[in-house]
Structures are given as structure tokens and as C-alpha cells.
Amino acid sequence: xxxxxxxxxxxxxxxxxxxxxxxxxxxxxxxxxxxxxxxxxxxxxxxxxxxxxxxxxxxxxxxxxxxxxxxxxxxxxxxxxxxxxxxxxxxxxxxxxxxxxxxxxxxx
Amino acid sequence: xxxxxxxxxxxxxxxxxxxxxxxxxxxxxxxxxxxxxxxxxxxxxxxxxxxxxxxxxxxxxxxxxxxxxxxxxxxxxxxxxxxxxxxxxxxxxxxxxxxxxxxxxxxxxxxxxxxxxxxxxxxxxxxxxxxxxxxxxxxxxxxxxxxxxxxxxx
Numbered sequence: 001x002x003x004x005x006x007x008x009x010x011x012x013x014x015x016x017x018x019x020x021x022x023x024x025x026x027x028x029x030x031x032x033x034x035x036x037x038x039x040x041x042x043x044x045x046x047x048x049x050x051x052x053x054x055x056x057x058x059x060x061x062x063x064x065x066x067x068x069x070x071x072x073x074x075x076x077x078x079x080x081x082x083x084x085x086x087x088x089x090x091x092x093x094x095x096x097x098x099x100x101x102x103x104x105x106x107x108x
Numbered sequence: 109x110x111x112x113x114x115x116x117x118x119x120x121x122x123x124x125x126x127x128x129x130x131x132x133x134x135x136x137x138x139x140x141x142x143x144x145x146x147x148x149x150x151x152x153x154x155x156x157x158x159x160x161x162x163x164x165x166x167x168x169x170x171x172x173x174x175x176x177x178x179x180x181x182x183x184x185x186x187x188x189x190x191x192x193x194x195x196x197x198x199x200x201x202x203x204x205x206x207x208x209x210x211x212x213x214x215x216x217x218x219x220x221x222x223x224x225x226x227x228x229x230x231x232x233x234x235x236x237x238x239x240x241x242x243x244x245x246x247x248x249x250x251x252x253x254x255x256x257x258x259x260x261x262x
Contacts (some may be wrong), residue, residue, distance in 0.1 A: 005259045005260070006256060006257055006258040006260070007256065007257050007258075008257060008258050008259070009259065010259050013222065013259065021186060023121055023131065024182070024185065024186055024241065025182050025186030026182060027178075027179045027182055027183070027185065029182075029233075029234065029237035030233055030237070041157035053257070057195060057254060057256075058256070060254060060257075063247075066249060067247055067250075067251035068251055068252075068253045068254065068257060068258075069247045070191070070244065070245075070248045071191060071248050071251060072247070072253060072257075072258050074186075074188070074189060074191055075189050076195065077187075078186070078187050078188060078189040079189075083202055093221075
């Protein structure tokens with residue numbers, strides 16, 4: 001059974017949230033970065049499902065797992081606020097995705 | 109289009125309240141509709157040879173509206189924690205693309221020299237991307253996150 005820290009680690013979740021923000025929130029859906037991020041997101045989801053989820057949660061299909069990951073990533077990314085405020089893109093790009101706003105000294 | 113625009117102008121005085129942001133979103137939506145309507149009207153009135161520059165300008169306006177509306181949708185959607193609401197944002201983008209495609213479908217052959225076929229292809233691509241995000245988010249909204257899958261968030 002999974003422990004309280006979850007089957008998916010914080011680092012993996014952070015990486016998934018970063019890919020998710022890059023493709024789902026891409027300003028240009030036809031850009032190479034957007035398509036690359038989507039490919040990497042799906043590849044990581046598939047890898048995690050095979051290596052970590054399926055051995056302990058056999059009833060969760062890849063499709064269900066992908067939906068759960070997307071939901072979780074959406075919650076994380078939405079708490080970060082805009083990643084590209086346009087006013088100063090250099091500042092926006094300097095702010096990394098965090099899965100724990102409290103650790104960064106922000107309000108949840 | 110009723111987008112959540114607070115990320116666009118937080119701290120700015122011109123749209124600091126929710127009503128102001130809704131008003132801006134509604135205005136943008138009307139402007140978008142006007143661009144498509146203007147293109148449709150021009151398609152019945154302008155000559156592809158004589159009014160080439162004028163028609164090309166209208167094509168550019170619709171292209172700008174589609175691209176910008178997509179950017180607004182992406183910006184608003186990625187900040188929306190509820191996948192069902194995010195899906196609705198993409199539904200509106202899909203509908204806007206559909207309205208542009210309906211007009212462009214009739215014009216792309218007649219005005220082939222004014223960028224109409226290229227815009228038609230671009231809007232098809234954008235509609236496809238919006239549609240993909242709409243269905244994904246709709247599917248996400250029906251899914252429950254199994255306990256123990258992810259680490260606890262503070």
C-alpha cells in the first residue's frame with residue numbers, strides 16, 4: 001500500500017506540473033515547446049503508471065491516472081498565479097513551479 | 109466570452125474589480141464577433157482583385173482575434189483550478205473558431221490571393237487544439253483522484 005507521502009513523489013509531481021503548465025497554458029499551441037512539453041508529460045505519465053502505479057493500484061487505468069495527474073497539476077499550477085505576466089517576462093521566467101506555496105513563503 | 113482575467117491586470121486600476129474584468133471580457137468578445145462579421149460582409153461586397161488590400165486587412169484582423177483569444181483562453185484556463193470551468197473556457201474558444209471557419213469556408217477559394225486559405229488552415233489548427241483541451245478537461249472533471257496517489261500538500 002502507498003505510504004502517506006504518495007506513490008508519486010514530490011519531484012515527479014513538480015516535473016509533471018511544469019510540463020502541464022507549458023503545454024496546457026501555452027500561448028502558441030503550435031509551438032515546438034508546447035508540443036514537446038505535451039509529449040514529455042504523456043511519456044512521464046505512462047512511465048509512472050507502468051513503474052509505480054500499476055504494481056500497487058491495479059484497478060487504475062492509464063487513462064484514469066492521466067486524468068488524476070492533470071487534475072492535480074491543474075490545482076498546483078492554478079495556485080502559482082500567472083507564469084507570464086507579460087509586464088516583465090524575465091521575472092516570470094525566473095519563478096520556478098512549486099508544489100508547495102507555503103514552503104516558498106506564499107499564502108496557500 | 110467570460111474569462112477569468114484577474115491575472116492580466118492585478119494591481120492595475122483600470123480593471124481592479126470583478127465587474128470591470130467581466131466588462132472587458134464581454135467587450136473583447138464583441139470585438140471578436142465584429143471582426144468575423146466584417147469579414148463576412150466584405151465577402152459579399154469586395155472584389156478579390158480590386159479590393160485586395162482591404163480584404164487582406166480584414167483577414168489580418170480575424171487572425172489577430174483568433175490568436176489573441178486563444179492566448180486569453182490559455183492564460184485563463186491554466187489558472188482555473190476547476191477542470192469543468194476550464195473546459196467551458198475552451199468551449200467558447202472552439203465556438204469562436206467555428207464561427208470564423210463558417211465564414212472562411214465560403215471565402216477561402218474566392219479570396220485565395222488574400223491569405224484566406226492560410227487563415228482557414230490556422231483556425232482549423234487552433235480549433236483542434238481548443239477542442240482537445242475542452243474534451244480533456246471535461247474528462248478530468250469526471251475523474252476522482254484516488255487517495256494515496258500523490259503526496260500530501262500543505
